[in-house]
Amino acid sequence: MKVLFLCSANSARSLMAEAIFRQLAGSDFEVMSAGTEPTQPQAEALDVLQAMGVSTTGLKSKAIDELEDTEFDYVISLCDRARVECQADFTEQNFVAWDFPDPVESRDSEAFKKTAHELSERIRMFLFILRKQSDTPHLYNSPQDFFKVMADPLRLQLIVQTAGTDEICVCDFVSATGMSQPKVSRHLAQLREYGLLLDRKEGRWVYYRLNPALPDWMREVITTTRSHNPQLVKDQQNECV
Incomplete structure (x- = not known):
């Protein structure tokens, strides 16, 4: 199953979601992220992930156009802008809208940490629901x-x-x-x-x-x-x- 996370810059929220999802989901899923106007990965986002023990290997900001030939089972937007700009392009997929404040624009020194924690909780619940629907218990073998x-x-x-x-x-x-x-x-x-x-x-x-x-x-x-x-x-x- 393939999952795509979207936000505007693909520098913090969607990158963190990609990394956290990959660690929690294991080999059952393939996950990617992209942005409507990608920039560069935020150093604070990478630092928070590493502090959580989440691998940041291979994380980079990407444009949605780079993934136009890939079909996804679920597309999850993490900001209202990405939802408005992209939902029409993924009519055949299960499009899910999650709206997370951009930690880059926050003055809270803990913004990146809080965002990563909230993403982790939301992703855990999302995976729980998917596995419940599949009626197949997931077993971590590592x-x-x-x-x-x-x-x-x-x-x-x-x-x-x-x-x-x-x-x-x-x-x-x-x-x-x-x-x-x-x-x-x-x-x-x-x-x-x-x-x-x-x-x-x-x-x-x-x-x-x-x-x-x-x-x-x-x-x-x-x-x-x-x-x-x-x-x-x-x-x-x-x-x-």
Whole structure:
């Protein structure tokens, strides 16, 4: 699947979106960016990406005309100007309009950082929806992606807790972690998005289990972590009613 991000200068917003999307989506997608009047990549944008651990290799400002022979499944505009000027040129594609303020014009010293964070959150949700529609769990197979997922303390506890049972209800996760149900459900949804967990719904409750398609090395890391870190495993009080 091919995705194109558009803005006016292709120097900050769309370049950051391209890099972040590429890192989050992996090999399932091909992503590009372009501008209606491209200039040069903003140094602040590249610095923020690198600070986030996002690769900036190959990023450069491009004109839309350079991509006229490429067909895209989704075209996402990041400013109103790009939407007005370009939407008519992509009538056969799924055109999506996101309007992000230009950090280049902002006086806020944190503007680039905030824009990158907001783009990351929006892209994560966009990918989540696409994968939900495809009904195919995405599985990160690279060690880097796997350990990034496991680095979050709550997600680590949730995945380790799941490893010891056939399946666990979300209410049991809430009991074991002491966290609110919305927070637990959000992290469980992310683990499902990453392909580490599968779920099924029964009545008003959702039950989770380890994805049986996990590579052996991932399963071994999870089970070894569980066996050597008993503090991560809490007693569950079945509160499903």
